[in-house]
Amino acid sequence: MALFDTPLLGDRRPHRLAGPHMLALAAVALGLVALVAMAGLRTEVVAAALFAGGAAAWAILSSARAALPTAPAAVEPAPGLGAAGVAALPLALPDPVMIVEGVEPDGAGDRRIIFANPPARALYRLGEPPSLLLTSIRDPEVLEAVDEALFGGTARTVLHLPGGVQDRAWRISARPLPPAGDAHRCLLHFRDETDSRRVERMRADFLANASHELRTPLASLGGFIETLKGPARDDPKAQDRFLDIMADQVSRMSRLVGDLMSLSRVELNEHIPPSGRVDLSLAVTDTLDAMTPIAREAEVRLSFTPLERGDAAVIGDRDEIIQVAQNLIHNAIKFTPAGGEVVIEARSGLTLAEACASAWPQASRMPLLTPDPDERVRYVRLTVRDHGPGIARENLPRLTERFYRVEGAKPGKAADPGGRAGSGLGLAIVKHIVNRHRGGLAVESVPGQGAVFAVYYPQATSA
Amino acid sequence: MNSHIVKAYDEELNHLTAEVARMGGLAEAQVSEAIASMARRDATLAQQVIDRDLKIDALHLDIEHKAIRLIALRQPMADDLRRTVAAIKIAQDLERVGDLARSVAKRGLGLIDGEPLTPLTRSIERMGKLVADRLKDVLDAYSAGHAERALQVWRSDEEIDEHYNALFRELLTYMMEDPRTIAACTHLLFMAKNLERIGDHATNIAEQVHYEVTGREPEGARPRTPAPAAPIDEPGRD
Numbered sequence: 001m002a003l004f005d006t007p008l009l010g011d012r013r014p015h016r017l018a019g020p021h022m023l024a025l026a027a028v029a030l031g032l033v034a035l036v037a038m039a040g041l042r043t044e045v046v047a048a049a050l051f052a053g054g055a056a057a058w059a060i061l062s063s064a065r066a067a068l069p070t071a072p073a074a075v076e077p078a079p080g081l082g083a084a085g086v087a088a089l090p091l092a093l094p095d096p097v098m099i100v101e102g103v104e105p106d107g108a109g110d111r112r113i114i115f116a117n118p119p120a121r122a123l124y125r126l127g128e129p130p131s132l133l134l135t136s137i138r139d140p141e142v143l144e145a146v147d148e149a150l151f152g153g154t155a156r157t158v159l160h161l162p163g164g165v166q167d168r169a170w171r172i173s174a175r176p177l178p179p180a181g182d183a184h185r186c187l188l189h190f191r192d193e194t195d196s197r198r199v200e201r202m203r204a205d206f207l208a209n210a211s212h213e214l215r216t217p218l219a220s221l222g223g224f225i226e227t228l229k230g231p232a233r234d235d236p237k238a239q240d241r242f243l244d245i246m247a248d249q250v251s252r253m254s255r256l257v258g259d260l261m262s263l264s265r266v267e268l269n270e271h272i273p274p275s276g277r278v279d280l281s282l283a284v285t286d287t288l289d290a291m292t293p294i295a296r297e298a299e300v301r302l303s304f305t306p307l308e309r310g311d312a313a314v315i316g317d318r319d320e321i322i323q324v325a326q327n328l329i330h331n332a333i334k335f336t337p338a339g340g341e342v343v344i345e346a347r348s349g350l351t352l353a354e355a356c357a358s359a360w361p362q363a364s365r366m367p368l369l370t371p372d373p374d375e376r377v378r379y380v381r382l383t384v385r386d387h388g389p390g391i392a393r394e395n396l397p398r399l400t401e402r403f404y405r406v407e408g409a410k411p412g413k414a415a416d417p418g419g420r421a422g423s424g425l426g427l428a429i430v431k432h433i434v435n436r437h438r439g440g441l442a443v444e445s446v447p448g449q450g451a452v453f454a455v456y457y458p459q460a461t462s463a
Numbered sequence: 464m465n466s467h468i469v470k471a472y473d474e475e476l477n478h479l480t481a482e483v484a485r486m487g488g489l490a491e492a493q494v495s496e497a498i499a500s501m502a503r504r505d506a507t508l509a510q511q512v513i514d515r516d517l518k519i520d521a522l523h524l525d526i527e528h529k530a531i532r533l534i535a536l537r538q539p540m541a542d543d544l545r546r547t548v549a550a551i552k553i554a555q556d557l558e559r560v561g562d563l564a565r566s567v568a569k570r571g572l573g574l575i576d577g578e579p580l581t582p583l584t585r586s587i588e589r590m591g592k593l594v595a596d597r598l599k600d601v602l603d604a605y606s607a608g609h610a611e612r613a614l615q616v617w618r619s620d621e622e623i624d625e626h627y628n629a630l631f632r633e634l635l636t637y638m639m640e641d642p643r644t645i646a647a648c649t650h651l652l653f654m655a656k657n658l659e660r661i662g663d664h665a666t667n668i669a670e671q672v673h674y675e676v677t678g679r680e681p682e683g684a685r686p687r688t689p690a691p692a693a694p695i696d697e698p699g700r701d
Contacts, residue, residue, distance in 0.1 A: 110478070134481040135606040138488025163495065163592075163599045352615075367622055372600075373612050397622075397629045401589075 096120035096190040100133055101183045105151045111143075120190065142172055149174035149186035159193070164372060165435055166271045169193045194271050202264050209402060210260055213423075217249040252423075259425040263402075266320070266432040274317040274437060277460045280380050281312040281346050287325040288344070291333070299338035302329070304345070311348045312380045314457040320433045321457070327426040328384040328453050335388030335451070342387075348380040348459060355379040355440060355456040363444040363452070366396035369431050371438050371458075379439070381456040390447040399443060400431040430455070472537050479529055479550045480606075483557070486522045487602040490557045493519065493564035494598060494661060498591035501571035501654065502584055509575075512568035519561035526554040542678070549675035553605065556664040556671075560598065563657040563664075567591075570650040570657075577647045586633060587654055590626045594658045597623065597665040605672045613672035616665060617681050623662035630655045 090097050099115040111133035116126050124136040133146065137160070145156040157173040170190045177185040224242045232238040288302055295302050314321070332342040352373055358365050391399070398404050403424035434441045437457050445451035493512055500509035530551045533539065539547050574584075597616055604612035631652070638648045673681045 110481075132477065132481055134484040134488075138484050138491060138602060138606075140485070140489050140492050143485065143488065161495070163491070163595050165596065366625055367619065370615075370619065373615050375611065393625075394629050394632055397625050 090115075090117050093117055094119060095192070096123050098188045099177065099185055100146055100150070100188055101130070101180075101185050102147075102150045103182055103184070105147070111146060111150075114185075123190070142174075145172065145174040146186060146188070149176045150184040160190075165369065166372075167194070168271055169197045195268070198268060198270075202267060206260060206264055210257070213256055213403060214253055217253050221246055221249055256423045256425075259423040259429065262323075263425055263429050263432065266429060266436065270432055270436045272436070274315060274320070276315070276317055277313050278316045278318045278321050279309065279312055280314050280316075280321065280348075280382060280457065281307040282309075283318060283321050284325050284344060284346065284382065287322050287329060291326065291329055294330070295333050295342070298333050298336070300333050300336045301341045302333075303341060303343050307346050307348060312346055313460040314380050314437070315460045316437050316457055320436070324430050324433050324455055325382065325384075327430050328382075328455070331426060331453070332384050332386035332388075332451075336386045337388065340387040343383075343385040345383045345385075346380065348378075350379045350381055350456065351375075352377070352379065352440075355381050355454075356442065358444060359383060359454070360444045360446070360452055363446045364393040364396060365442065365444045366393075366399075367440065367442045368397075368400050368427075369435055369439075369441040371435075371440050377438075378459040379456040380459045381454055383452055383454045385450060385452040387450040390449055391443070391445040391451050392447055393445075396443055396445065400427045400441075402428045475529075475533055475537070476539075476543060476546060479526065479533065479547065482522070482526050482529065483550045483553055484602065484606050486519060486526065486554060486557050487598075487605065489515070489519050489522065490560045490564070491595065491598055491602065493561050494567075494591070495595045497564040497567040497571065498588055498595070500568055501574065501591075502588045504571075504575050504579070506572060506575055509568040509571050513565050516561050516565040519558060523554050523558040527551055530554075542675075545675045545678060549671045552671050553668050556667045560661050560664050563661050567654050567657050570654050573650050574647055580637070580644065580647055580651070583633065583637065583648070583651055586630050587651055587658070590623070590630060590655060590658050593623060593626060594662045594665070597662055601665045601668045601672065605668065605675075608672075608676055610673045610676040613669040613676075614681055617669035617673065620662055620666040623659055627655055627659040 096119040097117045098113050098120045100111055101114045102111045104110050112130040113126065113133055113136065114130045116124070116129055120126065126136065133143075137143065139158075139160050139162070141158045142160050145158045148154050148156055153176045155173065155175045157171060160170045160172045162168060162170070169192075171193045173187075173189045173191070175187045175189070177187050179185055224246050228239060228242055232242065284304060285306055288304055291302065329342065329344065336342055352371070352375075356367065356370065405424045431441055434455050434457070439455060439457040441456075442454045443451060444454075493515060496508055497512045499505070500512060530547050533547055534544075537543075574580075597619070601613060601616045604610075604616065634648045634652050634655070638645050670681055673679070
């Protein structure tokens, strides 16, 4: 990489890098060189280390300036920054950054993380350095890039897809750093590419889904228009009926587009955890108020016992949590026959195992989403139980698929209160929202007796 | 971590664990790339997966030799012994995972010439993602020496089985509806079976991690779902 070569090899070719970019990299290099210098001279007097750091910083800045003649005035070193300020720079970087050290070219087992800034520590749940690199990263391509940077002196950038429920994508750059004794060192810089990859995939999915699902109602609209223009031209009664059906189709399409867009929005933000606090119990009460007319129309009773205020505080986005409750309760109403009851319950302070546990022993059970385990987190769980036909075991894993509709929820029949035919996206939306909240989702069902949907969210600590 | 008088001993043990983690990383990459090659109909990637299996095999032998050498020279006791034995056993499971991933890639090559069966390959992709996540979870648990996390994987094997059963049903329906898809569907069926077995190996590894950390096997029977014996009435039976 240009910048790292420039100061270290004394190469003063002008580089055509964007100004602000160059600036940020200069800041990284600066701080890191100072840090490396300090770590390497542990036994020396601190003043020596500070001097080394300052000297390195000066060298870099002056050559960076030389390399960038048109750079804005902000590149000038702030006179008051000092070595301590320089050392603090990598700590303040928003992107994860680590320094990896290795001695043996053949021993992948000895690569150690000797420095990690707070975002990197949070990403890999690292304790105090040093720690083994292999404990955090196993991706063979990243390890290869690290080895090349350590012992080959070449910089490389690789795409790292760590997997897991959040499905992140990182672009990791490995850059050689000056060695300290026999320990070779390199810098790992992580850039989050989750967004751009997700946007790309979403665009493709959206096109495929939307075109497929809109084709049927559009075809039927076309057919009716043709009939209205032809055979039904002078038949006001038929015209009325057709126009009603057409209005239905149009509202179905607009609901579908609405759901698709809301799914896309949720998906896009899925890896950004929400930060607000929401009382789940209150949110459910509000949802129930809004749902009462629909339930009354379907002749279904809704029962819910709110928790004590403050007991059910979760970390979340209020609108999204309400949407989850709404979708689940709406489904339950839809599947419960007239005169039946939908039972909603909330419980707080559960461990992950308790939140996952079955509430209905004889039912078939399917976790649809399980968060990455973290022992410190307690969960608040919301269960929605309907008394409908239930869901056959073999259909359980497919519930959160897009456009998957369980038989029995036929649009237009009495079990479809509010005239809202399912778009087949409700549970997919629920799953993505819950995943964003780092929560879980499970379903249990006994055919003929009904189904229970359980969502659980991390509980907000009372701090 | 408790340390020994001989520092080299500690280092050898850590090195062994690190090598197993490295092998795990390779196996993980093989699984996700095998799935990706199938989903994207990418013959080059599939061939890469097939070729790279040799690397996993070599690493497996290397780990076994190192572990045996360690047992012979250091005579490890208690948790050190468990760690060494777990390394051997986990490496064995990972080697099998590599073989199964190679087989998925091979079957994927067989699909490239035919018509795309998008809804089915999507289902396989979903199942593959689930299996890859399990493998990641259990290897994370291994690297962190975390018995409870391993147990979580151990308990959730059922989910993969459910997916497999659902897929089995879906595939049979397809084949019955259109016999021209039988060749492709058979490949997909074997892929699903391979993925399901990778899931089983993840469960095995979870047991090993639990044993390594606590010295006990996980309590209770291993979660099992009945196999999809006859999800659809067999034609000609009645």
